Amino acid sequence: MIIYNTLARKTEQFKPIGDKVKIYTCGMTVYSHPHIGNWVAFIYWDVLVSALKSAGFNTERVQNITDVGHLTSDEDAGEDKMLKGAFKEGKSAWEIAEKYINIATTEAQQLNLSKPDHMPRATEYINEQIQFVKELEGKGLTYRLSDGVYFDTSKLKNYGELARLDIGGLRFGARVKDTGKKNPTDFAVWKLSSPNEKRDMEWDSPWGIGFPGWHLECSVMAREILGDQIDIHTGGIDLIPVHHTNEIAQTEALTGKTFSNYWVHVNHLKVNGTKMSKSLGNVYTLQDIINKGFSPIAFKLLILSKHYRTEGNFTWEIMQAAQNRLKHWQSVAALKWQPLSKEPSEALNNVEQAIKHDITNNLLNDLDTPAAISSIDKRLSEIYSTGISKQNVEAFKRYLNAIDGAFRLDLSGQTDISVDLKKLLEQRSLARRQKDWVKADRLRDRLKEQGIEVDDTSNGQIWTRS
Numbered sequence: 396m397i398i399y400n401t402l403a404r405k406t407e408q409f410k411p412i413g414d415k416v417k418i419y420t421c422g423m424t425v426y427s428h429p430h431i432g433n434w435v436a437f438i439y440w441d442v443l444v445s446a447l448k449s450a451g452f453n454t455e456r457v458q459n460i461t462d463v464g465h466l467t468s469d470e471d472a473g474e475d476k477m478l479k480g481a482f483k484e485g486k487s488a489w490e491i492a493e494k495y496i497n498i499a500t501t502e503a504q505q506l507n508l509s510k511p512d513h514m515p516r517a518t519e520y521i522n523e524q525i526q527f528v529k530e531l532e533g534k535g536l537t538y539r540l541s542d543g544v545y546f547d548t549s550k551l552k553n554y555g556e557l558a559r560l561d562i563g564g565l566r567f568g569a570r571v572k573d574t575g576k577k578n579p580t581d582f583a584v585w586k587l588s589s590p591n592e593k594r595d596m597e598w599d600s601p602w603g604i605g606f607p608g609w610h611l612e613c614s615v616m617a618r619e620i621l622g623d624q625i626d627i628h629t630g631g632i633d634l635i636p637v638h639h640t641n642e643i644a645q646t647e648a649l650t651g652k653t654f655s656n657y658w659v660h661v662n663h664l665k666v667n668g669t670k671m672s673k674s675l676g677n678v679y680t681l682q683d684i685i686n687k688g689f690s691p692i693a694f695k696l697l698i699l700s701k702h703y704r705t706e707g708n709f710t711w712e713i714m715q716a717a718q719n720r721l722k723h724w725q726s727v728a729a730l731k732w733q734p735l736s737k738e739p740s741e742a743l744n745n746v747e748q749a750i751k752h753d754i755t756n757n758l759l760n761d762l763d764t765p766a767a768i769s770s771i772d773k774r775l776s777e778i779y780s781t782g783i784s785k786q787n788v789e790a791f792k793r794y795l796n797a798i799d800g801a802f803r804l805d806l807s808g809q810t811d812i813s814v815d816l817k818k819l820l821e822q823r824s825l826a827r828r829q830k831d832w833v834k835a836d837r838l839r840d841r842l843k844e845q846g847i848e849v850d851d852t853s854n855g856q857i858w859t860r861s
């Protein structure tokens with residue numbers, strides 16, 4: 396497998412450290428309803444795991460849940476996201492976390508994403524985070540200010556390597572704010588609650604009552620669950636300059652080892668070519684998509700039709716096109732119940748080769764999902780036009796299983812129609828042979844009422860669920 400490594404700024408041959416590929420994914424911050432852009436990364440990482448499995452690797456994946464407030468600004472200032480969400484809804488931060496964890500879990504199921512092996516919550520690892528800061532402190536890498544404990548980034552030679560940060564320029568150009576920080580890139584590892592506030596989420600620590608810095612949780616949970624070194628760390632490109640840069644700084648300063656060998660980042664999704672924002676009213680959720688009558692699986696197909704490293708665009712027209720494509724694929728999948736053709740389809744001649752050509756090879760080539768989707772589309776269209784024969788059924792099922800193995804689109808899970816519906820189809824076929832068009836049309840309407848559409852092809856009637 397080759398994969399683009401942000402750390403090296405190029406595609407590289409993937410080589411794991413051990414016999415199990417260890418993956419860490421920055422998860423959701425559960426302070427509001429996730430929007431469709433939040434799902435993009437998780438859709439690709441699910442495919443990344445299937446691709447690794449198809450290449451014969453075992454995987455162990457951690458995806459955290461950020462349920463402790465981090466601040467709206469990356470500079471350790473601004474409002475606490477969880478508290479802000481809680482205040483808005485008249486709930487406690489704990490209730491807000493619970494509510495949005497439940498929503499995110501439901502939507503992940505609607506997208507048919509596989510569950511990561513571990514989904515730890517930041518609040519479950521407070522003691523470990525305190526321990527981590529104590530270790531950093533013991534190594535002389537932190538200093539204390541009145542509002543918390545800060546990591547001193549000038550102690551690291553290669554700070555900012557991932558983001559190619561121009562540290563000199565940053566230090567020179569930084570606006571001098573009254574933060575008291577030694578360097579503009581320094582960041583909080585423990586923030587103290589201010590003396591006149593009682594926070595919903597705060598914990599006692601050797602430095603006083605407060606809460607962990609945002610970057611800390613990922614370093615700590617990755618280390619606790621996967622160990623000092625991991626193979627692949629994933630996230631959105633917006634996380635590169637601060638969050639991932641600081642994860643690397645803390646972990647590598649502590650362990651003296653490379654934290655992750657590969658850093659894989661997904662690009663943004665825009666809506667109508669612009670950034671999603673509340674003020675533009677273009678922030679959509681998966682629920683909005685479902686409410687408009689679209690399938691969440693079609694949304695997944697929309698996302699996979701572009702490469703994870705290119706910027707995506709969402710419009711309702713593109714959504715409709717994805718829904719049409721999914722419906723077409725489902726129609727083709729239903730052919731496994733209707734092997735009507737006398738000749739076997741050439742598109743299924745060598746199914747192992749077809750799977751390798753269309754799916755495996757594309758995914759192992761830096762997760763080229765658009766190439767895979769268009770190859771599959773071509774083959775399925777060909778299969779639909781030729782029809783399948785009895786000889787093709789097993790090969791066709793294998794092909795559908797391979798698509799689902801990679802993308803989890805639930806094509807292979809579709810069931811046959813009932814005996815009653817089959818009887819109606821036979822009657823319609825007979826009416827057509829007898830040139831009784833009125834009766835044939837009436838039967839078509841009856842089938843339609845029961846959710847079955849009929850297409851008359853050279854091989855005979857083909858049914859599809861509407």
Ligand SMILES: [Zn+2]
Nearest residue numbers: 421422613638
């Ligand atoms: Zn993270």
